[in-house]
């Protein structure tokens with residue numbers, strides 16, 4: 001029996017990503033708990049469930065956490081654009097990753113860049129903050145595996161009294177052989193490809209407004 005099991009219920013569920021469901025921490029509203037969304041595995045074969053399930057689920061969390069820890073030693077101060085990982089927990093829905101909730105100035109959950117694009121909120125200030133994020137991604141050693149618009153949120157930083165974009169997912173090496181980790185030139189190449197893609201999407205959405 002697991003001690004200190006956190007009970008999550010559908011009322012605490014805030015978001016669903018491609019792989020994980022995101023819940024509000026029932027004991028601290030400034031925190032979120034990310035758990036694997038197992039429903040997408042329901043139709044998989046018994047073999048897949050037995051042999052691939054834990055491998056895949058482990059990878060999702062280990063990739064991100066290992067990269068987060070590596071950055072604390074490598075780029076320490078400059079990694080403020082990555083979501084803060086607070087720890088791990090056991091929940092009734094399985095293993096949980098506890099992270100700091102990124103918020104807007106009014107205390108709502110920070111909106112994704114996808115939302116800002118969809119609702120045509122990309123103005124010169126937002127563009128400026130996005131430019132800063134993309135510059136930081138390129139200037140630091142962070143390894144990016146998935147830079148999509150839903151993995152970037154626009155959060156208010158109370159210390160700086162300013163908004164900034166934060167990566168809340170998609171860090172760490174995804175490939176079986178961690179080529180981005182081994183070869184800095186591949187890491188650079190991937191990051192410039194990803195950041196260029198984001199710029200293209202934003203420019204296109206600008207042109208359409």
Ligand SMILES: Nc1ncnc2c1ncn2[C@@H]1O[C@H](COP(=O)(O)OP(=O)(O)O)[C@@H](O)[C@H]1O
Nearest residue numbers: 015017018019020022083100101102150168169
């Ligand atoms: N730290 C955070 N602060 C605020 N919102 C978040 C945070 N982490 C995740 N979210 C929200 O939850 C959604 C899904 O989270 P994500 O970690 O990307 O899940 P997945 O691994 O399934 O893609 C995000 O698109 C974002 O809207």
Ligand SMILES: [Mg+2]
Nearest residue numbers: 017018151169
């Ligand atoms: Mg995601």
